[in-house]
Amino acid sequence: MRVICTDDTWPIDRAQATLDRVGATVEFAYEVPAGEDIVGLLTYPGCAIDASILERVPNLKVVATCSGGIDHLDVAGLAERGVACCNIRNFCDQEVADHTMALIYACLRGVVMLDGLVRSGSWWPYPQPPRVVRGARLGVVGFGAIGHLLVQNALGAGMEVLVVSQHAGADEIAAAGATKATLDEALSTSDVVSLITSVTDATRGMISTRELALMRSDAYLVNTARAALIDHEALGQALEAGEIAGCALDALPIEPAPPEEPARAWTNTILQPHAAFYSEASEARSFDNPAEDVARALAGEQPLGLLQPVS
Amino acid sequence: MKRVVILDPLWPLEESADVIATLDVTLDKAAEAVGDDVVAVLAAPEQRVPADLLDRAPNVRLVGTCSTGYDNLPVPELQAQGVTCIHVAGYCDDEVAEHTITLASALLRGVHQLDRFTREGGWWPFPREPRRIRGSRLGIVGFGRIGRLVAAQGNVLGMDVVAYDEYVDEATMRDLGVEKVDIDTLFETSDVVTLHAPLLPETRNLVNARRLAQMRDDAYLVNCARGPLVDHAALGDALIHGAIAGAAIDVYPVEPPPADEPAFGWPNLMVQPHSAWYSPAASLAPYTRQIDDLARFLRGETPVGVIPGGS
Structure with a gap:
């Protein structure tokens, strides 16, 4: 039995140690090769996989991704052909919530831009004046595990928090100390709007020209979820036109970002290399948990991160 | 008429116009405090007040800095000559x-x-x-x-x-x-x-x-x-x-x-450009609070920002 890993940063030795117990060998390949002995895939968000892969690997049993996001996997199509898909859940919730809070602070206090301005000779008056965090309004879009933790961070910093959620009711959100709002309410009244929701047909491109125009001209947009939530062309235009004050992006349309990525030239933009998930501990979990799930699936056990197909 | 010398050329006196109208002194923006008619001197945090101030302005009874830190004032020397020293605490x-x-x-x-x-x-x-x-x-x-x-x-x-x-x-x-x-x-x-x-x-x-x-x-x-x-x-x-x-x-x-x-x-x-103190609200507070304290002093009341140590 062979397992193919399509991510060249994966610690293959650790995966092999896990898969030894089911007698499978792991090898790296950018493109999944043809082979009847290939039964599992270890993959990542940069590698899209749907049922057409079964033309090359007809005996595939399990696909496990080292991410929480699953928009690169056709879970329903694969499930129909008997392939289990697994993601990793809650492996970096605290890291993402804390990185998001660090970016919210950095936007409102202007620290990244001020660093560049001081180096180029600016002093006073500040070209990027810091704002007070206490009492500022944060609109959190998405109320999953990370959204809950982010709300706690923001409330602790004295922010007023609105939550936009399709699933959580007003009572549940109030119990967390926040206020349920529509997307338009959150966009039009918040100092900072933070996206922390998954990409679905309902959320893809949810922040575009109309939504950016609703935002206050002194507001910031923070995205530590997925780039596909935002129409990036519209975002670039909104920044250039001064329709919003700035943004912080941990996710870009193409990752790794190619040299021609236009966001590098945007003003008042903090760019992060998809780093919100990271800590030494979360990174280890992100690779160890999928390998464990492939081993479980091959042994006939229930994987921890098994995804239920949604049609 | 008695003079109050404001060393900071950027001091926004117009923000305190109502208070200033009640004072029986002239407020004079000048680079140096010289003359028998000078009764008070107010400095910005980066302006060092000389320890021999009273050699040139013998009737100064109040020296202030519109900052929390007062390392720019020769406090012991001034206090020894009967000068009240004030700063602005807690505005940022x-x-x-x-x-x-x-x-x-x-x-x-x-x-x-x-x-x-x-x-x-x-x-x-x-x-x-x-x-x-x-x-x-x-x-x-x-x-x-x-x-x-x-x-x-x-x-x-x-x-x-x-x-x-x-x-x-x-x-x-x-x-x-x-x-x-x-x-x-x-x-x-x-x-x-x-x-x-x-x-x-x-x-x-x-x-x-x-x-x-x-x-x-x-x-x-x-x-x-x-x-x-x-x-x-x-x-x-x-x-x-x-x-x-x-x-x-x-x-x-x-x-x-x-x-x-x-x-x-x-x-x-x-x-950072000495910007930690800044918010739009905090940017005016040290000036207006210091002028309020100047008014208290001139009315014979105790300023709220008196630096301890004097007799």
Whole structure:
């Protein structure tokens, strides 16, 4: 039995140690090769996989991704052909919530831009004046595990928090100390709007020209979820036109970002290399948990991160 | 008529027009206080008031600085000559605490360096690995009003907060969720050391080569207090040789820093334009509060911002 890993940063030795117990060998390949002995895939968000892969690997049993996001996997199509898909859940919730809070602070206090301005000779008056965090309004879009933790961070910093959620009711959100709002309410009244929701047909491109125009001209947009939530062309235009004050992006349309990525030239933009998930501990979990799930699936056990197909 | 000399040419007197109209003095923006008619002198924080002020303006009875720190005033010399010295405390406590926690979280999460790395075309692996904020130890040097607010913010983010202040007892700190430690322990064990002490003869170069050597090589230093609390050259050495992981400074030995400021060439350093105090509300408060205090003094009342020590 062979397992193919399509991510060249994966610690293959650790995966092999896990898969030894089911007698499978792991090898790296950018493109999944043809082979009847290939039964599992270890993959990542940069590698899209749907049922057409079964033309090359007809005996595939399990696909496990080292991410929480699953928009690169056709879970329903694969499930129909008997392939289990697994993601990793809650492996970096605290890291993402804390990185998001660090970016919210950095936007409102202007620290990244001020660093560049001081180096180029600016002093006073500040070209990027810091704002007070206490009492500022944060609109959190998405109320999953990370959204809950982010709300706690923001409330602790004295922010007023609105939550936009399709699933959580007003009572549940109030119990967390926040206020349920529509997307338009959150966009039009918040100092900072933070996206922390998954990409679905309902959320893809949810922040575009109309939504950016609703935002206050002194507001910031923070995205530590997925780039596909935002129409990036519209975002670039909104920044250039001064329709919003700035943004912080941990996710870009193409990752790794190619040299021609236009966001590098945007003003008042903090760019992060998809780093919100990271800590030494979360990174280890992100690779160890999928390998464990492939081993479980091959042994006939229930994987921890098994995804239920949604049609 | 008696004169009040305002040394700061940018002092927004129009913000206090109503109060000024009630004063039986002229407010004179001048570079120097000279003359028998001068009864008070108000300075900006970067303006040093000379100890021999009364040789040229013998009738001065009030000297003020529109800042919290009053290291720019020769307080003992002035008080010995019967001059009341005033400063403005507490107008920007939230701002400084928020800016401090912004810089601490940005350092731990690598926000600033990762932004630069992404702009230069980098993606993965990260040159600066984000660390967990939760559980990191925040060491606060100086447990006054701002130090306590920083402690509260650190506790919200789940940090392990310790503090050193010889004038604050263990129980007071414990009540605020902070462990009192000696200064050696603070420097040796903290992930982030942050300074919130006034600049006094005994705190000058508080962070010297020995203290920097005590710090962990993965630790960060934040200084939003006063530049001379840190031996600037020793900090440069520590950064260049990797004795500490990085630093963020809002203050310098000379402000504004000269174009050839060596800090701009040091690695792993965030620089800020003495902006921690700033918010739109806080930007006017020191001026209007100081004029209010001037009015109190001229009416024969005790100003609220009297610096202790005089008779």
